[in-house]
Amino acid sequence: MSLRFSAGRFSFVLAAVLSAVPACAADLVQVYREALSYDAQYAAARANAEAGREKLPQALAGLLPTIAATGNTFANDASFDTRINSLGINTNTSTRNRFNSNAYNVNLTQPLFRWQNFAQYGQSKLLVMQTEATFAQAGQDLILRVAQAYFDVLVAIENLRAVQANKTAIAQQLEQAKKNFEVGTATITDSYESQSRFDLATAQEIAADNELEVRRYALRVLIGRDPGELSRLKPKAVMEPPQPASMDPWVEAAERDSFVVQAQQAAAEAAGKAVEINRAGHYPTLDVVANYGQNNGPGQSGLGEIDTTTRQVGLQLNIPIFQGGAVNSRTREAIARRDAELATLAKEKRNSALGARQSYLGVVNGLAEIRALEAALVSSLSSLESNRLGYEVGVRINIDVLNAENQVYVTRRDLARARFNTLLAQLKLKAAVGSLAETDLEQINRLFEAP
Known part of the structure; x- marks a missing residue:
């Protein structure tokens, strides 16, 4: 018996087998790496950084010989x-x-001896430092934008699931209310209440489904494709509190090490060099x-x-002897611009400190909120079981069961949102002190699993 198998048939079978294998869910790190090469905002920041680095060789040219031929x-x-x-x-x-x-x-x-050229060379070093800090901040912003978009999709999924589960429970309660009314053990009011809740849940489902589509498209804008299935947060995922477990070190680090502060510090020093450059207009x-x-x-x-x-x-x-007062005027202008940059530096330090405080409290309070909502979910489930049992024996009415069911799904939704908000606050806290990197995403990614 001979075995004959054409290439076309083999390709067809192979395609069928591969299509039967479920695609791997995209995780947080994978989505981030795709955004690195696709996101237009980060691409613009990269190009601006390349342009900014050219300030140094341009200023160095002022110290080197020039040759011209005619x-x-x-x-x-x-x-x-x-x-x-x-x-x-x-x-x-x-x-x-x-x-x-x-x-x-x-x-x-x-x-x-051209003092303004020496000063411009020193200024160019500061401008390159500003460029590098700004680009580093753009990298951190990309991580935060990817995490925000990723978590938004997962929150929208959890919200849709909660609405659909609530709708299913209400549908079952509506069916039970109608049967009880037919046999005379309940009033028509129970049916009306269940029908009202069912209609409301249907409207909520439409809104939740629309919200999910919007969130998925926002993530698609970052990576250039439909994200497909996403890894989900493990039910028993444990989130660690920030270390050090005190706000003051984080605030101090933010005022000193934030990339926004570093960029503005370099800008302020460069503005000081500009004063020196303009004063050099008086020098021989x-x-x-x-x-x-x-x-x-x-x-x-x-x-x-x-x-x-x-x-x-x-x-x-x-x-130079007299230039109509232009040198003095440009010097006064440079001094005013330097003062403006110094004031902006003070503002950025305060904003960085505020951001570190908010993010630190977001992590600490988020962990406390998670624990509270986990306890509330256990209580809500117990309350639901009690109300169902009470309805069956006649000591609870239909609206009590509906309210208990709604509370369970609202608590589950709030718990999912609190978890993702806490994870995002952890990333924002690292960004506030200028230490956010891909390794932080990898650490958070370990809390996720394929759906």
């Missing part, structure tokens, strides 16, 4: 009219001469200059050719 060639047509000779006789003779003349020059200038400059030139043209009366070569080396001193 050249020319001309076709000349000269006429000479002679009317009186040496004896005073009018001869009326004319002479015409056509010739080419060529020349070229090479000039070199090496600054010896000293350069080494060298020149080499060659000129080729006709001799006197157009007879023959003369080649002229010049070589010059020397010092050139330039002393």
Whole structure:
């Protein structure tokens, strides 16, 4: 018996097998890495960083020699009219001469003392520092935006699940109320109440489904594709409190190490250098200059050719005396801009401190809220069971059961939201002190599992 299997049939079977294997759920780190290469906002920040780094070689050029070369060639047509000779006789003779003349020059200038160039070089280092800090902040912002979008999708999923589960429970209660009314053990009011709750749950389901679609599209904007299934937070995931477990060290670190503060600190120092640069408009400059030139043209009366070569080396001193007050005006402008940058620096330090406080409290209070909601969920489940049993024996009415069921699903939704808010607060706290990195996402990613 021979086995014959065509390539086309093999491809079809292979595709069928692969389609039967469920795709792996995208986790938080995977989504972040896709956003690194796709997100337009981060791409713009990367390009701006590349542009900002060019400030240093541009300023260095002001300390290095400059060389320039010039050249020319001309076709000349000269006429000479002679009317009186040496004896005073009018001869009326004319002479015409056509010739080419060529020349070229090479000039070199090496600054010896130009204080504004030295100051600009120092300023360029500060501007590059500002650029790097701004780019680092953009990287942290990307992590936060990815985490926010990722968590928003998961919260929307949990909200939709809670609404759908509540709707299912209400539908069962509605069916039970109708049966009880038919057999005469309940009033029509129970049916009306259940129907009202069912209609409300249907409207909530539509809104929750729409919210999920919006959140999924927001995540798609970051990574350029539909995210598909996402890893979910483990039910028993344990979140650790911040270390150090005191607010003050976090606040102090934020005022010192935040990338926003670092960028503004560099901007303020660069503005101080700008004052120095403008004041240097009063200072003399000293350069080494060298020149080499060659000129080729006709001799006197157009007879023959003369080649002229010049070589010059020397010092050139330039002393500014009066420029109409422009230097003083630009200096005052630079001082005012420096003061503005210093005020902005103070503002950024305060904002960073405030952000660290808010994030620290978000983590600490979030952990406490999670514990409280976990206890509330246990109580809500117990209350639901008690109300169901009481309804069956006639000591509870239908609205009590509906309220208990709604409370269970609201608590579950709030618990999911509290967990994700706490995780996001942990990331924001790291960002506030300038230490947020991909490793922090990897640590949080361990709390997730495939659905």
